[in-house]
């Protein structure tokens with residue numbers, strides 16, 4: 234039997250706190266949590282018998298007696314590497330949210346609120362996309378979420394700068410788990426960029442198990458960037474679920490760089506005609522990192538299109554997993570779906586497992602997919618070296634180029650150039666200083 | 671400047687170079703011709719240091735260095751440049767980054783300071799003119815989506831920026847239309863100087879109309895079997911290699927007899 238320490242500890246936490254959990258006084262939230270807790274008690278953390286979890290055993294998490302993170306001190310985490318350009322900055326803490334915004338406040342049409350204090354506003358939305366049925370962490374998140382943010386773009390609003398949400402979990406002395414919950418509503422015809430940034434600190438194991446629900450109304454254009462840079466003591470199991478109305482566009486980036494064991498699910502349902510999405514991601518692991526992505530694109534309406542590019546970089550004994558699920562429902566005709574996944578494996582001990590999973594029930598469908606796993610291209614390395622560039626620099630340059638194909642359209646300049654530099658330095662051979670620009 | 675003595679090299683276990691001898695002095699232009707598969711690119715690659723070739727005998731002295739003691743990047747830093755027969759496409763890495771990184775590596779070796787972005791742009795603009803390339807090529811990924819001719823010009827652009835002492839051009843002329851051929855040849859001519867040398871590997875003597883060689887060599891079955899001047903290239907173009915093959919066969923038979931005697 235696999236250990237159930239984490240599960241027991243978290244169910245116990247739910248039982249003892251349930252009366253104090255946010256929304257306990259409003260019937261629907263309490264009911265939602267109760268059902269989720271029941272579900273979690275039944276199923277626990279997902280196991281290898283579930284197809285989409287086959288390559289990512291959660292035993293290292295199961296063994297740890299996680300307790301929900303204490304209500305954090307109400308300060309913005311100070312050790313952030315940078316502000317993401319000029320952004321509306323929000324820190325999500327256990328005791329609410331902290332805003333770092335210009336003196337004249339938020340622009341008209343943008344609402345940023347603490348989710349646990351805005352539960353009335355998200356009735357009919359919360360839990361609507363992220364169901365507790367599918368195996369994963371949604372059930373435990375729904376039972377225990379104690380922090381989070383609601384971001385609403387009013388119809389036809391165009392944001393002048395990105396919203397940068399910082400999730401920071403810290404644990405010292407004992408293992409702590411955070412269950413952030415995020416609801417994003419991009420109103421009809423609105424446009425904006427939202428960055429969710431996950432970080433962790435402290436001397437003890439942390440678990441982040443966030444769930445984000447995104448409603449993209451018709452004609453809206455939303456960019457969602459998910460940057461996971463947690464410490465090597467962190468576990469991260471997150472989920473993003475979107476629903477897109479007609480002629481809307483969602484572009485998603487998932488950048489998994491940190492944590493010892495990370496799994497992210499990115500799912501979108503193209504629920505209105507003409508909706509389109511692009512899902513891109515990078516997972517870059519070294520040492521013994523295990524980084525898993527599961528994506529699911531549900532073509533539920535005709536004339537919808539999707540584009541997907543995921544790239545893995547694996548060194549040392551790291552492990553990468555990508556499963557790209559594309560579902561085309563019966564009657565959803567005139568569908569375009571393109572998926573590419575590519576990985577570079579830099580050492581003998583590194584492994585990657587990438588697979589498309591196509592379920593197509595309509596006939597007017599153009600679907601392409603391709604998966605490649607390889608090493609750095611020897612011809613390209615020689616070409617660079619033949620111009621005087623050292624082997625170390627050549628390797629760094631090729632890796633950077635590999636990642637750039639995903640980063641190049643990232644809609645936040647400062648973040649894009651910071652990550653670009655980081656990829657150049659990723660091999661850690663100290664060449665970056667000279668190579669920048 | 672370059673002295674190749676009895677060079678033997680294997681690729682994939684097969685001996686391709688079987689005793690190449692060639693001496694190139696500063697200021698000279700050498701043409702190397704030979705039928706497909708005779709080992710021309712192999713020779714060029716061995717000189718540039720491409721991994722995967724096994725040198726089984728012989729030596730190459732370049733400017734007082736034993737060439738095989740130097741890594742490919744060190745050879746470039748010492749002034750060797752190979753224009754590739756098949757330039758490599760590298761997605762996600764811009765052409766200008768590539769040029770500047772190479773130039774700075776070479777400058778560093780020479781003890782010169784790094785070139786800053788501003789100076790570099792001024793320099794590269796000049797060089798772009800030489801090969802008549804548009805500035806937009808600088809921001810594109812290296813060779814990605816370039817036409818055959820654009821790739822060749824891009825090689826010459828790199829050469830013009832890096833200013834090598836010894837340039838080895840592996841079929842810089844193949845696949846070029848007449849105008850492009852002239853542009854490429856002029857680009858190479860601009861580099862010609864008393865202290866530099868150029869080795870042109872080619873199938874056609876037409877590039878030699880613009881880039882007149884001091885010597886022509888015929889590489890056949892991994893050896894230089896005949897050397898001559900500009901006229902030899904014309905003869906080859908007119909009559910092919912068969913007559914040289916025959917000639918060689920005779921001499922080796924004769925050699926055989928002498929050995930037996």
Ligand SMILES: Nc1ncnc2c1ncn2[C@@H]1O[C@H](COP(=O)(O)OP(=O)(O)OP(=O)(O)O)[C@@H](O)[C@H]1O
Nearest residue numbers: 681682684686704705706707708709710711712713
């Ligand atoms: N990796 C390899 N393994 C086995 N044989 C190889 C390899 N690379 C090259 N060769 C062989 O070596 C021989 C010489 O090739 P090379 O490319 O040097 O010829 P070349 O003279 O440049 O020809 P071309 O005029 O067609 O460019 C050819 O027969 C080729 O097939």
Ligand SMILES: [Mg+2]
Nearest residue numbers: 710711712755
């Ligand atoms: Mg060749």
